[in-house]
Amino acid sequence: MGSPYTAYWDPLTVQEHYNYTRGADERRGSPLSDPVSVLIVIVCSLVVVENLLVLVAVWRNQKLHSAMYVFLGNLAASDLLAGVAFLANTLLSGKHTLVLTPVTWFIREGSAFAALAASVFSLLAIAIERHVALAQVKPYRRGGGGRMVLLISACWVVALAVAGLPALGWNCLGRLQACSIVLPLYAKDYVVFVVSVFTVILGTIVAIYAHIYCVARSSHAERAGAQSLVLLKTVTIVLGAFIICWLPAFVVLLLDAACGRFACPVLAQASYFFAFATLNSAVNPLIYTLRSRDMRREILRLLCCWGMLGRGHRAQHCRQPLRSSSSPEPCTHKHDLPTAPIMTTACATSV
Incomplete structure (x- = not known):
């Protein structure tokens, strides 16, 4: 009996899964022949340039080497990779999808998942840092460098682990009935797991921001001055942007797990919802950095x-x-x- 990973290198496996989940009439033209795909390429290019500019600004200005800006740089790095990954995903879609092996398909989809997950985990890390900063009414002391490294490392380790699970075996190869419709080589239970993880993260961010709001309204915040009010306004904008950008993708993934083949036509347009979620990577620098005078000046x-x-x-x-x-x-x-x-x-x- 052959190894279960033999199918990972079979170029016909991807075509078999797409034909089963989406039918033989799946679009197989050039990705750049679709106006929406061209728009996605433009938006992803903007995401890359925007976040690269933020990284250069943080690197050049020593005043931006504080804890908060280090976390912003990590967020910009993850958003930059999200733009690159989704750009590559778009350019390798259409007719190029059916010539991929499962290994290259897992790399294509996994890189996008890892980059987007790292961006979300970075948002969580920033929320935690803002909570600590507000509670202490001052940034991290010198001893906090280890905590920053640990938190940033955890963002990337967890993101890579979550994105790499399908390549390690949590997929539907050989089990077509268990396949996702949006992501035909991913198992539906994996999709439910991913949605659950992001939902927990969203709930955690909401809880942290709610506590920040309570602290900002307390007498403790009076010592923090106007900085607390600015923080509260920024946090509110970030939370709203996060929900607006990610909620449609969450709904689509939940529908994907619940619907059978050809039962939910909206799943055929799932790429647009994920592209909309990628806009969060373009909005984040505007919210977190352009509200900072130091960053704006640089x-x-x-x-x-x-x-x-x-x-x-x-x-x-x-x-x-x-x-x-x-x-x-x-x-x-x-x-x-x-x-x-x-x-x-x-x-x-x-x-």
Whole structure:
């Protein structure tokens, strides 16, 4: 009797599963021939550029090396990988799907699952860090570096473990009746497991943010000052964005686990719901970083300097990393008043 992993290398296995779950009329054209797929490629490219800009900003400015910004950098890294993974997933869909072996299919889908899971776990880590920061009314002490490393490492280890389970055997190869319709090589019970994990995470984030709200309303928050109010507003926006972006995908996955073959036509459009969930990776930098003056200044400085370099101007000082946001802006003239905008007119035209 052969090894159960022999089917992992059979190129006909993927086609068999797609024909069973979706029928022989499954779309097999080029992914770029679909306008929606082209739009997804554009959005994923924006996600990559946006989060790459955040990572560069955090790396360059030493004032952004605090605990909170380290977690934001981790979130940006996971969101960047989510954009790359979903971009590759889109470009390898359509007619390219049916030439994949189960191994390459698991890599294609697993990378997207791992990146999106890491993004969600990073949101949870940020919620925990914000809770600790508000409770202590100050960032982590020096001894908190180990906790940060442990929390960030746990995000990626758990994300990779969850995404790698199907490749390790939790799949429906040889059991077509147990296959997911949205993800034809994944077992339905695995899909239910994933939905359950994300639901628990969502509930945990809601509980943490609810406690933050209670603390912010208490007398303890009076010592924290306006920072607590800003945090509370940011947390509310983040929670709303998380629910809006992920709830449709959760519903589709639950339908996938409950519906039989061809019983739920909406499952044929599941890729659009996952693409909408990927928008969370584009929204996160806007919520977490553009509400921070330090991050905003560094990003505007980067855009300004890149614009100057693109126009052929001399901008050696643009390559110098800032030690803090209070450092002189490279595009600000010496005679500017302290209340002047971050970027002058000349600089603004370069962005």
